[in-house]
Amino acid sequence: MGIEIIAGLLAVILGGIYPLLKKIIEKTLQKPLKKGELNKFQKTLADIFEIEKEKPKSYKIRLEETLSTLNKAFKEVDKATEEFTILMKEKEQTIDILEQKLKELSKEEAEIKERVDTLQKIPLEAISHFEQIVNKGDKRSALRDYLLFVSGIIVSVIVTIILKVYFNF
Incomplete structure (x- = not known):
C-alpha cells in the first residue's frame, strides 16, 4: 500500500511539472529554432518535449x-x-x-x-380704388354662382319629372 501512494504522488508531481518544463524549454529553444542552430542536446530536448522544429525560412x-x-x-x-x-x-x-x-x-x-x-x-388712394374693383368682381361672381346653382336644381328636377312620367322609373 505504501508503494502505491508513493507512485501516485510521483505521477502527480511529474504530471504537473511536465507542462511547466515544456514551456520553459520552448522559450529557451525559441531563438536557436529561428536561426536553425540546434545542437544535439537541444534537438533531444525538443524531441522529448515534442517541440516543433521549424525550419528557418x-x-x-x-x-x-x-x-x-x-x-x-x-x-x-x-x-x-x-x-x-x-x-x-x-x-x-x-x-x-x-x-x-x-x-x-x-x-x-x-x-x-x-x-x-x-x-x-403706389399712393394709398390707388390701393383703395383697386380694392373696390376687386370687391365688385367678387360680388358679381358670387351672384353668378348662386344663379347657376339654382338653375341646376331646376333643370335636374324637370329632368327627373320627365323620366318618371314617360319612362316609369
Whole structure:
C-alpha cells in the first residue's frame, strides 16, 4: 500500500511539472529554432518535449511574403483612394446643386424686393380704388354662382319629372 501512494504522488508531481518544463524549454529553444542552430542536446530536448522544429525560412521566401503583404496593402490603399475620389465627386455635385438653388433664390428675392418697392411707391388712394374693383368682381361672381346653382336644381328636377312620367322609373 505504501508503494502505491508513493507512485501516485510521483505521477502527480511529474504530471504537473511536465507542462511547466515544456514551456520553459520552448522559450529557451525559441531563438536557436529561428536561426536553425540546434545542437544535439537541444534537438533531444525538443524531441522529448515534442517541440516543433521549424525550419528557418529562406531569404527568398521571406522576401516573397513581404512583397505579397505590400501588394495587398497597395491594393487596399488603391481601393480607399478610389472610394475617397467617388465621395469627393458626390460632394462637388451636391455643392453645385446648392449653388444653383442659391442663385435661383437670390433671383426670386430680387424680384420680390422689386415688387415690394413698386407697391411702396403706389399712393394709398390707388390701393383703395383697386380694392373696390376687386370687391365688385367678387360680388358679381358670387351672384353668378348662386344663379347657376339654382338653375341646376331646376333643370335636374324637370329632368327627373320627365323620366318618371314617360319612362316609369
